[in-house]
Amino acid sequence: MNGQSPGPSDYPLLLWPQAASADAVQSDHLIWSFTLLTLVLTVPIFLSIAWFAFHFRAGKEAHRQYSDKRSRLLEVSWMLIPFLLTLGFFYWGAKLFDRHKHAPANALRIEAIGRQWMWKFQHPGGQAEINDLHVPTGQPILINMISQDVIHALYLPALRIQMETLPGRYTQLWFKADKPGVYRLYCSEYCGTDHSKMDGLLTIMTPTDYSNWLRRSGNSTSLASQGKMLFSSYGCAGCHDQGSVVRAPSLAGLFGSPVPLEAGGTLIAGDGYIRDKILYPDHNLIAGYKQVMPSFKGVVQEGDLVLLTAYIKSLPAPGAAGSTPGPEKTQ
């Protein structure tokens, strides 16, 4: 912590959650409007029950005559009106959720790995941090995450979002923060002995502070170049580099493009696809190639998989020279 901005410990008694993004404020509006509606729906019931209990108590003189004729209209309307009103909140919540599901294309991509019991975050420039996460304001941040062992969940309360990290499968989360400060981050899915110690601090900084922080944190080699080294050391280059004798598919421009499958159909080559191809090359055979690649399961660890993927992602499609997408240029 740099000591300039207040940390969460400066709020010894938290009575109001901090909101660090416009979307978090939106979530708050949704929550409080819904609370208001529930009060409108329930307070009359509670008051009537209390009033009836008092007014119609046994032994008290009261007007108790009632007709057995029932008002269907009343019964249907007292069910339907509250239901439709609450459905409005379903719609509001779904719309906001939908926004949270589609990250803008220019998002800054941060890799996260959860394991018992720590978080590892890696910035595109190769800066890595444990349990702490530094991000700039004003820019969409996409966190691409995976677990190395059990299910965890990355929870950022100041942004009102969380997402499980699953072993064997990438999940994503994006946000755009606009209020610099130090907030908490947690693991919210129970993951064993030190689950409650798998927390840390989310530091949201201005873009200038962020680039300073990146510089201070040692601008080691970018994730892509680290991946490139691994690509050679694991021997991937021997087959997949251009000019190799083995006729292996070229990886240039592979990321995000459709891959025709032997079994018919196509798959989009995302993080999950590349990870699976390295670990389980026999799955989803590619049309037109003989499967000779060995499995790297048990050889390449989650962290290296992230680096290899970053490298493959950085390879421009032939013809689109130098058109690496934005985030990789941060370095």
Add this chain to the structure above:
Amino acid sequence: MSPSDLVLGRVSEGVREPHPGRTTIDREPDYLHDEHTLRSWLGSTDHKRIGILYLLSITFFFIIGACAAGLIRLSLVVPNGQIFSNDTYNKLFTIHGVVMVWFFLIPSIPATFGNFIMPIMIGAKDVAFPRLNRTSWYIFMTGAFFTLFTVVVGGVDTGWTFYAPFSTTFSNTWVVPALIGVIVVGFSSILTGLNFIVTIHTMRAPGMTWFRMPIFVWTMYATSLIFLLATPVITIALILLVMERAFHIGVFDPALGGDPVLFEHLFWFYSHPAVYIMVLPGMGVISEIVPAFAQKKLFGYRFVAYASIGLASLTFFVWGHHMFVNGESETSAVVFSVLSFAVAVPSAVKVYNWTATIYKGSLKLDTPMLYAMGYIGLFVVGGLTGLFLATLAVDEHVHDTYFVVAHFHYIMVGGTALAFLGGLHYWWPKFTGRMYPEALGRLSAFFIFIGFNTTFFPQFLLGYLGMPRRYHNYPPEFQLLNILSSAGSVVLALGYLFPMFYLTWSLRYGKRAPANPWNAKGLEWTTSSPPPKHNFETPPTVDFEPYDYIAREDRV
């Protein structure tokens, strides 16, 4: 005893003739005094005795679960988790969850009141398969003790949700025996459900048509359907979990080629309906208590009956709302969200109809009614916060926080435990032939309501502020609300202790109960307190509508 205790609504000769409940020479000994040996209890096929056996067993499990809860709240008084080690804390909340859900809440009302009262309510002399019923109790006890054994030898730290691959590969605790116990208990649920369904179909007294059944019987029917249809799913899921842990078969652990999300699906496909195994019987109890203490017909009887079946059916289609933040597709998230909103409709039907039943009634605020009113309040809060969790963007924030903890305690403790206590006081005279002390009963209801809200309401705030659940160490800014919650739990514990003492006391010193101390309707009040061995002196016939409280003139 007032004459009104003796003269019931419409008495058909020889059918609804009440017994004054005093030991008389002209009748058979009641089921309690029929035989006295331990063997006569443990070998009994009498649904009433089995109901009492369940009552004693689940009380025992409740005490264990409650002690674990107390220790959890004690530990959370300090943020740094110094009272227990992390492992001990994790084992405590696991045992609290496992015991309370599987050995208390799920069997609570169905196995006790369902067994004791339901056959009497439909005018049957027992359940359809009395020996199977006895076997179910033995299966239940075997499974439950098997799981409790794991606590003695070392404990389990997976949480009651047993998520894979933590439970299959990473936990170093006694997962397999705990799972086997839960699997075995599941069979008891299935058999009880089967028994009740056949009983309700085939053993109703002459004249007891479907729409003359009390709502409690309807909810037992709906609950039994869930028992029968959903329990096999969890049984299979847990068997797969055991196999995976023992033989590494690779169903759930991705390192073995499995899928951890598959377990979440299988688990919640049972465990969401299981919430209604807890809630529906509670609704049934409240639907008996409210008309009795308002002395008025249950408003919208048919709607309430349909709503019970509606809830039981809908609940099978909402399990996905536990998985909004696990990478489930956006489309399925939206579908599960809107379906979950639909559950609110039948739930609302019940609440409105109870309220309308009180209107223009002649209200007696005795203990069961106080519990019922507390129940309505807590159920409404629990239900509406369920809608918050079903709202996608809200769930993204409060999922797996204390908001969820508060929500399901409002539903499950507020909804089930209060209904259970209300029903226990309501039918206590029938179970035991004795009255409980009314003043102490009211006091206990009051303590529980205050204690419960002080314990769990702060947890909604904690969740909204962002405190994750199952946290042993938590940031210091959450301490104030945690202290408040723990303080509330002391009051709540007192509220639970009172009834344990005065109900036990009443067994010996309580006033003798008449057949119908509440002037209530329903076949169970037409037989003596406690009922004779075969429930009725003469088999009843039914020629009256349910809840046939006299339509009131304008009177005092």
